[in-house]
Amino acid sequence: MKRYCKNIDISDRTFIKESIKDCLREKYKRNDVIRLLSAYSHLPKDFIRGIAESGQYWMFDGIIDTITESIRMEILEQKYSWKPVWYTYKIEGNKRRRIGIQDIKQQIYDYIAVRGLQELFDKRIGFYQCAALPGKGQIVGKNAIKRKLHSSKSRWGWKGDGKKYYENINRRRLKRLLRKYVKNDPLLHLTFALIDSFEKGLSIGSYLSQYLANFYMSFLYRHITENLFRDRWKRDGTVKRVRMINFCLIYMDDIYISGPSLKLLKMAVKRIRKFAKEFLDITIKEEDDWIDFKSGEYLDMMRYRRSLVKARKTGKIDREDAKRIISRDGWIKNADCAYFRKRSKADKIVNKCKELMKSDKNVIYLAARQGQDCAAA
Numbered sequence: 001m002k003r004y005c006k007n008i009d010i011s012d013r014t015f016i017k018e019s020i021k022d023c024l025r026e027k028y029k030r031n032d033v034i035r036l037l038s039a040y041s042h043l044p045k046d047f048i049r050g051i052a053e054s055g056q057y058w059m060f061d062g063i064i065d066t067i068t069e070s071i072r073m074e075i076l077e078q079k080y081s082w083k084p085v086w087y088t089y090k091i092e093g094n095k096r097r098r099i100g101i102q103d104i105k106q107q108i109y110d111y112i113a114v115r116g117l118q119e120l121f122d123k124r125i126g127f128y129q130c131a132a133l134p135g136k137g138q139i140v141g142k143n144a145i146k147r148k149l150h151s152s153k154s155r156w157g158w159k160g161d162g163k164k165y166y167e168n169i170n171r172r173r174l175k176r177l178l179r180k181y182v183k184n185d186p187l188l189h190l191t192f193a194l195i196d197s198f199e200k201g202l203s204i205g206s207y208l209s210q211y212l213a214n215f216y217m218s219f220l221y222r223h224i225t226e227n228l229f230r231d232r233w234k235r236d237g238t239v240k241r242v243r244m245i246n247f248c249l250i251y252m253d254d255i256y257i258s259g260p261s262l263k264l265l266k267m268a269v270k271r272i273r274k275f276a277k278e279f280l281d282i283t284i285k286e287e288d289d290w291i292d293f294k295s296g297e298y299l300d301m302m303r304y305r306r307s308l309v310k311a312r313k314t315g316k317i318d319r320e321d322a323k324r325i326i327s328r329d330g331w332i333k334n335a336d337c338a339y340f341r342k343r344s345k346a347d348k349i350v351n352k353c354k355e356l357m358k359s360d361k362n363v364i365y366l367a368a369r370q371g372q373d374c375a376a377a
Helices: 013-024 031-041 045-054 057-077 104-124 138-149 171-181 185-196 207-227 262-280 306-314 319-327 329-334 338-343 346-358
Strands: 086-092 095-101 156-161 229-233 239-243 247-251 254-259 289-292 316-318 363-365
Touching (some): 045 057, 104 171, 138 247, 156 262, 185 207, 207 254, 254 262, 316 319, 346 363
Antiparallel strands (some): 086 095
16 A cells, blocks of 8 residues: 655755745735734834735745744644634524634644645545645536536436534544555644644634545545446346446535436445445435436536626626526525525626616626716627
């Protein structure tokens, strides 16, 4: 069995410095970053803030060198210091998620751990695990599903998701899997310390957690794509191995599979639930979402809402976006997403779309501009 990350030295100064820069790249103007830079440089916060607002980030290189040396000593001594994680709640639709807020120094350690484990993540995380990874967002997943829907083998689909996935990840099992595939004791020591800093499972909002959650789910992804076969006896006495599914996509803990046979798909779902519970200690919710593609049922696997969000952010709608929004209006109205409708101003946008489609205009604005509700031909 191949093990990874053997040649990674997380105590290397260049490695640490690049990780710090990656972490702080878009964060220099934040108050917690300003406090960190002030603490290590002994310079007034207002002075640090002035440099940050001027955009001359190269002036922080000396402070970053100081932070690098401090973190390097902590890594060598395996005595890390960061403030405890604190938690808040975020409402998303009808869900209430508990989000962990990390100290900026712990966030830096997250980047060091992810950078160190990158080889493992690149090799083990499946191609169609589309969530929280660079270049693997909703659009990639949506396009993949769209391509598969044109195949005659995608007659039926099933969607399920893990029950409170992040907080129910078995940390002892996760550590055992990391120890099995990673041959780098200093890197493992840091990663385990970061994992243990959370109250339960992994923390939503952590940079490291999103990678570890995908790594943990990769074992289910591989089981689905590599092991879901059924032996079928032919009349001449020979046995033919038949795949139960023809496609699998996992969006963090949302699982989507499709295949030509509803019977085989149901058998596959039973095996998926069994493996998830026995190997990963993850419960797949009992509520099954079956999709009959021949009947034209709509699949919302990737929470496709880009057209509404685009219209709200840009303040204008063209005819193509209007068509997409109107075609999904029925789904939006009948789905359990009242909060999303209100936040996205869906009713107003849909009405504007209908107004546009009835007119001979190509673009219509959502709000008044220059004293009038104008349209561009």
